[in-house]
Amino acid sequence: MKLRDLTELAARNLREAVLRNSLTTLGIAVGVASLVAMLSLGVGLQELASTRLSRSGLFDAVFVTTQTNIRAFGGPPRASADRVSTQPARKLDEEARRQLAEIKNVVEVYPEVRFPTEVQFEGKPYMTTVAGIPASARADGAFDEMKGVFFSGPEAHEAILQIELARDLSKQTDSLIGKDLVLRYAEKQALPAEDSVPGRSKTNRSAANDSATTNTVSSDAPAAGGFSLVPRELKLRIIGVVETEPATGFGGFGRGRLLIPLRIAQNLRIAQPTDMREMLRGNTGKPTYETLTVRVSSPKAVQGVEDTIKDMGFGTFSILDATKNMMLFFTVFDSLLLIFGSLALTVASLGIVNTLVMAILERRREIGILKALGAADRDVRRLFFVEAGAMGLLGGVLGVAMGWLIGRALTIGTNAYLKRQELPPIDISSIHWWMVALAIGVSFFVSLAAGMYPASRAARLNPVEALRYE
Amino acid sequence: MTGTSNGLAVRTERVSRQYAMGNALVHAVDDVSIAVRAGEFVALLGSSGSGKSTLLNLLAGLDRPTSGAIYAHEQNLAGMTSQELAHHRSHTVGMVFQAFNLLPRMTLEENVELPLRLAEVDRAERPARVREAVERVSLAARLTHRPSELSGGEQQRAALARALVNRPTILLADEPTGNLDSVTGDAIMHLLQEINRSLQMTIVMVTHDKVRAARYAHRIITMRDGKLVPEGASDEIA
Numbered sequence: 001m002k003l004r005d006l007t008e009l010a011a012r013n014l015r016e017a018v019l020r021n022s023l024t025t026l027g028i029a030v031g032v033a034s035l036v037a038m039l040s041l042g043v044g045l046q047e048l049a050s051t052r053l054s055r056s057g058l059f060d061a062v063f064v065t066t067q068t069n070i071r072a073f074g075g076p077p078r079a080s081a082d083r084v085s086t087q088p089a090r091k092l093d094e095e096a097r098r099q100l101a102e103i104k105n106v107v108e109v110y111p112e113v114r115f116p117t118e119v120q121f122e123g124k125p126y127m128t129t130v131a132g133i134p135a136s137a138r139a140d141g142a143f144d145e146m147k148g149v150f151f152s153g154p155e156a157h158e159a160i161l162q163i164e165l166a167r168d169l170s171k172q173t174d175s176l177i178g179k180d181l182v183l184r185y186a187e188k189q190a191l192p193a194e195d196s197v198p199g200r201s202k203t204n205r206s207a208a209n210d211s212a213t214t215n216t217v218s219s220d221a222p223a224a225g226g227f228s229l230v231p232r233e234l235k236l237r238i239i240g241v242v243e244t245e246p247a248t249g250f251g252g253f254g255r256g257r258l259l260i261p262l263r264i265a266q267n268l269r270i271a272q273p274t275d276m277r278e279m280l281r282g283n284t285g286k287p288t289y290e291t292l293t294v295r296v297s298s299p300k301a302v303q304g305v306e307d308t309i310k311d312m313g314f315g316t317f318s319i320l321d322a323t324k325n326m327m328l329f330f331t332v333f334d335s336l337l338l339i340f341g342s343l344a345l346t347v348a349s350l351g352i353v354n355t356l357v358m359a360i361l362e363r364r365r366e367i368g369i370l371k372a373l374g375a376a377d378r379d380v381r382r383l384f385f386v387e388a389g390a391m392g393l394l395g396g397v398l399g400v401a402m403g404w405l406i407g408r409a410l411t412i413g414t415n416a417y418l419k420r421q422e423l424p425p426i427d428i429s430s431i432h433w434w435m436v437a438l439a440i441g442v443s444f445f446v447s448l449a450a451g452m453y454p455a456s457r458a459a460r461l462n463p464v465e466a467l468r469y470e
Numbered sequence: 471m472t473g474t475s476n477g478l479a480v481r482t483e484r485v486s487r488q489y490a491m492g493n494a495l496v497h498a499v500d501d502v503s504i505a506v507r508a509g510e511f512v513a514l515l516g517s518s519g520s521g522k523s524t525l526l527n528l529l530a531g532l533d534r535p536t537s538g539a540i541y542a543h544e545q546n547l548a549g550m551t552s553q554e555l556a557h558h559r560s561h562t563v564g565m566v567f568q569a570f571n572l573l574p575r576m577t578l579e580e581n582v583e584l585p586l587r588l589a590e591v592d593r594a595e596r597p598a599r600v601r602e603a604v605e606r607v608s609l610a611a612r613l614t615h616r617p618s619e620l621s622g623g624e625q626q627r628a629a630l631a632r633a634l635v636n637r638p639t640i641l642l643a644d645e646p647t648g649n650l651d652s653v654t655g656d657a658i659m660h661l662l663q664e665i666n667r668s669l670q671m672t673i674v675m676v677t678h679d680k681v682r683a684a685r686y687a688h689r690i691i692t693m694r695d696g697k698l699v700p701e702g703a704s705d706e707i708a
Binding site for chain 1: 527530532533552553556557559560561565567571573575576584585587588589590593632636
């Protein structure tokens with residue numbers, strides 16, 4: 001029998017027992033709906049976590065340091081991630097920064113500038129940590145939900161307070177916006193070299209230069225002659241309060257409490273605790289960095305960029321490993337949800353078996369007539385298959401719609417709760433086209449599998465006995 | 471209609487069909503050999519349980535013999551696959567039953583069209599074939615009616631139209647008048663006779679009505695307890 005005739009006969013049969021077939025189809029739909037709801041919940045939560053973490057600015061960044069430093073960070077290097085370079089340790093200087101910026105897929109290279117200092121607000125001193133924020137951080141999303149605005153320019157004398165500092169300054173954190181605070185810090189000023197000092201050896205200092213890694217940015221880094229410290233003050237206008245802590249560099253994300261434009265932070269020539277060590281090592285005066293942050297165009301490009309940087313002789317750190325662990329967690333989580341969702345579909349498939357077995361009993365005589373009129377076993381089998389497949393297909397489509405509704409309901413319910421908690425809304429379920437296709441496909445094939453036994457039983461029916469059946 | 475070089479439409483050679491019923495073995499058809507010429511109208515006569523319907527089912531390819539051979543146009547049904555038997559039922563034979571066996575959910579037109587679907591006849595050709603079949607049994611005006619809306623005689627005529635629609639060479643009728651009153655039964659017998667004459671169609675009809683068998687069939691084959699009753703010894707069968 002041709003497919004069109006089979007389909008027409010199957011549709012007629014399905015219409016004849018409309019209530020029972022509808023209930024069976026509904027059973028399949030409920031199974032598919034639970035599958036879709038579970039899957040969309042798993043994927044939605046995964047996307048939510050990925051988006052939130054991506055917006056933190058950690059996932060598209062490689063933190064670069066000298067190889068010597070990264071090895072001293074504690075424990076042996078990661079076997080998989082560390083590519084041991086044969087090149088000697090390199091300095092993170094302006095030349096290195098330029099070279100890093102030229103690597104394919106690198107969007108921006110900037111140093112980490114973070115230092116502890118004192119601020120004065122309304123006559124009271126507060127100790128805090130200042131962090132320089134690059135202009136590109138605006139796109140990270142960490143500032144999306146801030147109160148106030150982002151820096152008006154790269155050299156604006158403006159400050160964004162992290163909520164904890166803001167709470168220290170005032171109980172009414174919103175009221176801080178528009179007010180001024182004073183940043184008090186120690187500026188380095190280079191002294192001329194003193195070659196005539198007895199007992200000093202230029203040779204020794206030069207030798208030390210080759211392997212020295214100087215501290216944080218210093219556009220006026222201490223020369224061989226040393227440096228003096230000068231107290232300075234900088235008035236800054238508070239323009240915003242942020243709850244999310246933006247990434248500011250290797251090992252330092254979230255530690256900045258007072259955020260200022262990166263260029264301003266660099267220009268301050270802040271004295272750092274490591275300056276003394278660098279002075280003793282005898283820096284030539286050439287500015288170097290302890291770490292640089294390399295911003296990559298997308299998280300997918302991180303591995304390639306990281307490998308290239310290692311080949312250049314630097315140490316790197318990225319959060320790729322953490323991402324991999326997170327993906328592993330979500331894979332297990334999704335699998336569990338999928339198993340629970342599949343249980344409902346399994347029960348529904350038993351409904352198909354039951355419906356079709358009942359149909360065989362009811363249509364026993366009809367099957368006998370069909371065979372007497374020339375239907376082959378294959379025709380009868382295919383007829384039952386088409387009926388099972390049609391119920392599966394329809395149940396799949398209905399199930400996807402129901403699953404979407406369940407997902408929406410969960411999101412609405414969750415957001416209603418979050419709203420009461422004064423938290424921003426989120427979307428905890430996510431349905432993709434691949435999910436729709438997968439759910440309908442699974443429903444269709446599970447239904448066909450469920451129809452296999454009844455169809456085979458109907459095909460094997462003895463026509464003489466079937467014709468005798470009343 | 472179509473015959474073979476020996477002029478036979480169907481023949482059996484020592485065909486037997488046994489059933490296991492509990493511990494007992496029932497010989498429904500026992501060593502039966504018959505031959506039916508092309509265009510012949512044969513009545514298989516016998517009382518209940520004589521094995522005539524079983525023999526008819528064997529001729530139709532609905533059942534397989536335990537032993538022996540069944541030839542339809544010299545094709546041995548006993549050696550056919552189930553697919554080939556289905557083809558035989560679809561293209562070579564047409565069947566009518568005592569209980570009509572129309573599908574109650576379908577209209578007359580759909581019932582008659584059903585064998586065309588199974589035989590994969592081109593859709594464009596089907597309406598003409600259906601019309602031809604229903605006109606032969608004078609039911610053209612009842613195409614849209616369901617079986618429940620037809621009388622017993624009309625239902626049997628509809629079943630005849632369904633049996634003829636694939637233009638088979640052999641018509642097998644199992645007690646076609648068994649569920650009909652005498653007048654309607656005679657009308658059906660007239661129709662079978664007319665089909666046999668006009669189409670030269672081979673007809674094998676199972677009946678226990680000796681009078682009708684004698685009136686309409688060319689030849690009567692009598693069965694008793696699964697065996698053939700020799701000619702001349704069948705007068706006692708009623």
